[in-house]
Amino acid sequence: MWAPQQEKESVEVNDRSYDERVCDVLIIGAGGAGLRAAIESHDRGAKTLVVCKSLLGKAHTVMAEGGIAAALGNVDPKDSWEVHFSDTIVEGQHLSNWRIVEIFAKEAIERVYELERYGAVFDRTPAGKISQRPFGAHTYRRLCNIGDRTGLELIRTLQDQVVARGVPFMDEVMTTCLFRDPKTGRAAGALGIDIKTGKLLLFRARAIIIATGGSGRVYQVTSNSYESTGDGIGMAYRAGAELMDMEMIQFHPTGMIYPPGVRGMLVTEAVRGEGGILTNSEGERFMSKYDPKRMELSARDVVARSIYTEIMAGRGSKGGGVYLDISHKGADHIKKKLPSMYDQFLAFADIDITKDKMEVAPTVHYQMGGIRVDPETAESSVKGLYAAGEVASGLHGANRLGGNSLSDILVFGKRAGDAAAKSATAVDLPSVDSKEVEKEISRVLSPFSSTGSANPFHIKEEIASNMWAHVGIVRNAVDLEAGLVEIERLRKDAKGLKAVGPRAYNQSWTDSLQVLDMLLICEAMIRSALERKESRGAHTRSDFPAKDPKWLVNIITVQEDGKMVRRTVPVSTPPQELQRLIKEDD
Amino acid sequence: METHASAQPDQRKTIRLRILRGTGERTSSPHYDTFEVPREEGMVVLNAVHYIQSHLDPSLSIRWNCKAGRCGSCSAEINGRPQLMCKTRVDSIEGEITIEPMQAFPRLKDLVTDVTANWKVAATIPPFTPKANAGDIYTFYQADVDRSREFRRCIECFLCMDVCHVIREHEADYMGPRWVVKAASLDMHPMDGLNRSKFMKDAGGLGYCNITKCCQEICPEHIVITDDAIIPEKERVVDRHYDPILWVYRRLKGGATAGETK
Numbered sequence: 073m074w075a076p077q078q079e080k081e082s083v084e085v086n087d088r089s090y091d092e093r094v095c096d097v098l099i100i101g102a103g104g105a106g107l108r109a110a111i112e113s114h115d116r117g118a119k120t121l122v123v124c125k126s127l128l129g130k131a132h133t134v135m136a137e138g139g140i141a142a143a144l145g146n147v148d149p150k151d152s153w154e155v156h157f158s159d160t161i162v163e164g165q166h167l168s169n170w171r172i173v174e175i176f177a178k179e180a181i182e183r184v185y186e187l188e189r190y191g192a193v194f195d196r197t198p199a200g201k202i203s204q205r206p207f208g209a210h211t212y213r214r215l216c217n218i219g220d221r222t223g224l225e226l227i228r229t230l231q232d233q234v235v236a237r238g239v240p241f242m243d244e245v246m247t248t249c250l251f252r253d254p255k256t257g258r259a260a261g262a263l264g265i266d267i268k269t270g271k272l273l274l275f276r277a278r279a280i281i282i283a284t285g286g287s288g289r290v291y292q293v294t295s296n297s298y299e300s301t302g303d304g305i306g307m308a309y310r311a312g313a314e315l316m317d318m319e320m321i322q323f324h325p326t327g328m329i330y331p332p333g334v335r336g337m338l339v340t341e342a343v344r345g346e347g348g349i350l351t352n353s354e355g356e357r358f359m360s361k362y363d364p365k366r367m368e369l370s371a372r373d374v375v376a377r378s379i380y381t382e383i384m385a386g387r388g389s390k391g392g393g394v395y396l397d398i399s400h401k402g403a404d405h406i407k408k409k410l411p412s413m414y415d416q417f418l419a420f421a422d423i424d425i426t427k428d429k430m431e432v433a434p435t436v437h438y439q440m441g442g443i444r445v446d447p448e449t450a451e452s453s454v455k456g457l458y459a460a461g462e463v464a465s466g467l468h469g470a471n472r473l474g475g476n477s478l479s480d481i482l483v484f485g486k487r488a489g490d491a492a493a494k495s496a497t498a499v500d501l502p503s504v505d506s507k508e509v510e511k512e513i514s515r516v517l518s519p520f521s522s523t524g525s526a527n528p529f530h531i532k533e534e535i536a537s538n539m540w541a542h543v544g545i546v547r548n549a550v551d552l553e554a555g556l557v558e559i560e561r562l563r564k565d566a567k568g569l570k571a572v573g574p575r576a577y578n579q580s581w582t583d584s585l586q587v588l589d590m591l592l593i594c595e596a597m598i599r600s601a602l603e604r605k606e607s608r609g610a611h612t613r614s615d616f617p618a619k620d621p622k623w624l625v626n627i628i629t630v631q632e633d634g635k636m637v638r639r640t641v642p643v644s645t646p647p648q649e650l651q652r653l654i655k656e657d658d
Numbered sequence: 659m660e661t662h663a664s665a666q667p668d669q670r671k672t673i674r675l676r677i678l679r680g681t682g683e684r685t686s687s688p689h690y691d692t693f694e695v696p697r698e699e700g701m702v703v704l705n706a707v708h709y710i711q712s713h714l715d716p717s718l719s720i721r722w723n724c725k726a727g728r729c730g731s732c733s734a735e736i737n738g739r740p741q742l743m744c745k746t747r748v749d750s751i752e753g754e755i756t757i758e759p760m761q762a763f764p765r766l767k768d769l770v771t772d773v774t775a776n777w778k779v780a781a782t783i784p785p786f787t788p789k790a791n792a793g794d795i796y797t798f799y800q801a802d803v804d805r806s807r808e809f810r811r812c813i814e815c816f817l818c819m820d821v822c823h824v825i826r827e828h829e830a831d832y833m834g835p836r837w838v839v840k841a842a843s844l845d846m847h848p849m850d851g852l853n854r855s856k857f858m859k860d861a862g863g864l865g866y867c868n869i870t871k872c873c874q875e876i877c878p879e880h881i882v883i884t885d886d887a888i889i890p891e892k893e894r895v896v897d898r899h900y901d902p903i904l905w906v907y908r909r910l911k912g913g914a915t916a917g918e919t920k
């Protein structure tokens with residue numbers, strides 16, 4: 073099993089050759105969405121291949137903490153899919169697609185039980201059922217959890233299922249571009265880099281699922297993984313797919329602020345779910361001013377804005393955040409319910425949260441927008457191209473509820489896998505234009521022949537600090553315009569991006585390619601944010617502070633004739649029987 | 659050796675890192691590069707390495723993802739001890755910091771090793787197989803959860819594999835500590851109907867482990883690998899009903915049992 077070092081052949085930096093891989097369904101991404109899609113597609117008999125940029129089992133999903141939302145009603149029997157539906161629509165500020173939310177709320181329940189049958193071990197109620205904890209803006213206790221390690225359990229369980237089924241996968245492969253059949257326009261393939269060796273790969277498939285997760289890494293202060301650079305959004309956009317709601321970025325209310333090296337690291341909402349209290353420098357429990365009814369468990373956008381307001385008003389903590397305290401719950405309870413948080417603060421900040429307060433401030437957490445998809449099949453506006461998970465849009469509207477993402481990735485991962493497998497059996501293998509492949513290879517290899525000396529790690533930092541400074545929690549036209557100017561400047565710098573060293577595991581190369589898509593995504597985010605002249609959910613404009621019914625629209629971003637264009641489409645109203653379910657809080 | 663540093667660095671303001679470089683390719687000979695990085699309060703080794711990529715040498719290769727000790731990507735040997743770079747505080751180390759890749763696995767480039775052989779092993783372990791009477795919605799209790807939880811914390815950093823002398827010597831027949839933990843996590847699953855101990859002994863080469871306990875000393879998730887996973891798996895072959903945690907639980911609860919032993 074364990075072979076000693078073997079001498080490998082090296083790949084010349086300008087080597088244009090590639091290996092070809094053909095399958096029915098190509099799945100890009102192995103987070104919860106990609107893995108669940110793989111199981112479905114494989115079980116439906118499609119020849120499936122999964123590729124992912126990080127190692128198998130290390131996708132961003134692994135970090136999810138608090139839980140997975142599904143209306144099992146195990147703790148609060150009054151809960152039902154109908155209430156989950158209403159909570160999601162209301163907290164999404166009515167920007168969600170009602171049909172996507174309906175499917176989600178109904179199917180999340182079965183997906184959780186199915187995950188348990190796959191081998192996940194959830195915390196229990198005294199009666200031996202899956203236990204459920206409270207979370208912000210969920211009417212009932214609804215988050216099924218595994219301590220504060222829900223994502224780890226979810227991804228390991230799905231990974232085991234994929235491995236046991238023998239579904240082929242290639243980890244540490246980064247795709248850079250999607251190809252479409254020149255005649256039919258159907259998605260036909262992708263170019264990839266085998267990161268380990270630096271070799272190029274051409275994937276050809278009858279259907280492609282993008283499950284590449286979010287793009288939180290375009291921000292300086294973020295809870296997101298290294299890999300969350302939005303590649304899938306960039307690739308889909310360049311292939312002509314429609315994006316939606318790109319202005320909607322979730323700032324999680326509580327990220328660590330100290331020490332500087334871990335700034336942005338998530339402090340799970342479960343701390344507040346378990347009774348954590350937020351105070352300002354005056355010792356005031358300030359949430360009573362902003363949402364006296366739900367207090368710390370208000371919606372994320374509300375809590376994040378409240379913290380921001382307190383800090384801006386000079387009532388911040390010493391480190392520039394606010395205080396979060398759970399110590400009153402006692403050491404036993406904390407170590408049992410929040411073991412990772414206990415470890416995290418002890419290891420990184422020398423703080424014992426069973427005794428002392430934490431200092432927290434908002435951190436970029438989740439992207440509500442992304443690839444626009446059909447509710448039933450998760451197909452994008454490009455035929456044969458599907459999207460599921462954080463990379464897709466339509467479920468969370470203007471604000472995502474905690475726990476809704478993990479159920480999202482299971483529900484729509486499965487649906488995408490199902491639909492892609494079905495459509496794959498109905499079509500011939502689409503063709504890929506070899507001229508386009510050659511063009512993409514030239515683009516991909518260009519950082520090696522670059523005469524510039526731009527460092528991609530450095531440019532990434534500049535992108536991130538620009539977005540943090542200009543496209544933050546509270547926005548205005550002046551800042552957004554300045555952000556755009558900066559993106560244009562960085563785009564010029566990026567022309568000089570330089571890859572140094574050999575092809576194998578060369579991050580100066582792979583990161584250079586990511587930078588280009590990050591710039592695209594930032595532009596889409598800023599232009600959409602400029603367009604939406606109102607404040608709604610996570611999108612707050614100081615120059616347009618009110619919510620405006622005129623803006624009950626989704627902003628679509630698409631590439632036309634090489635240009636980024638936008639149009640708005642009204643949010644469709646749910647049918648009467650669903651409309652009746654929606655219970656406005658105020 | 660290459661030094662990217664000024665002549666007289668102040669150790670209170672900067673940290674000196676020695677990093678083993680090389681690709682494992684025919685043309686590459688491994689060597690150490692030394693870098694001087696500004697010290698920041700509370701910084702971890704991964705922060706220092708990022709500084710190098712961004713300011714001193716963009717050709718340095720590292721594997722990382724979560725930067726929060728959750729994904730198990732950033733495993734390396736820091737001053738000889740297998741650790742996660744993102745969880746190792748710089749201020750916990752006196753003087754110079756030497757970082758080398760895990761030695762048990764073939765090197766890809768610099769600090770990155772090829773761990774893919776693990777997936778082949780993973781595929782051979784009998785997967786979760788629910789008991790015949792499990793039903794569609796499971797009923798089991800928190801005590802059952804608690805006794806399997808320890809093994810389910812594994813983040814697959816493979817540091818235990820790196821420290822294990824059996825694996826280091828490339829003993830082809832031993833699956834290694836991570837995979838014994840996996841088998842234990844399945845065997846301890848309250849609804850699982852299999853017993854993998856015989857399999858682990860026959861196909862997993864469990865006999866090669868001579869209980870040195872090096873693996874459990876370095877596990878970043880504090881899994882007590884040898885005592886809680888390896889030894890019980892070894893002993894379960896002899897007595898199929900040996901379950902130390904349930905046994906303790908029964909004693910504490912005066913005979914109440916939440917699940918059944920297999």
Ligand SMILES: Cc1cc2nc3c(=O)[nH]c(=O)nc-3n(C[C@H](O)[C@H](O)[C@H](O)COP(=O)(O)OP(=O)(O)OC[C@H]3O[C@@H](n4cnc5c(N)ncnc54)[C@H](O)[C@@H]3O)c2cc1C
Binds near residue numbers: 132284338
């Ligand atoms: C700290 C933290 C805690 C969270 N806690 C919760 C929670 O408690 N509950 C909840 O519901 N949600 C939570 N979330 C959000 C949730 O974890 C994510 O939204 C969700 O896991 C996204 O899953 P995904 O499958 O869509 O994508 P990801 O898990 O992000 O996976 C993306 C995959 O795509 C691959 N990929 C990316 N680009 C490429 C490329 N170019 N080529 C090939 N592969 C590529 C990656 O390698 C990876 O395999 C949390 C998020 C964070 C950061």
Ligand code: SF4
Binds near residue numbers: 824866
């Ligand atoms: S206890 Fe066994 S598995 Fe662990 S390091 Fe020693 S020999 Fe290896």
Ligand code: SF4
Binds near residue numbers: 730839
């Ligand atoms: S058992 Fe511990 S050391 Fe081994 S892979 Fe798992 S987390 Fe890492």
Ligand code: FES
Binds near residue numbers: 728730732
């Ligand atoms: S980067 Fe994930 S464990 Fe270190």
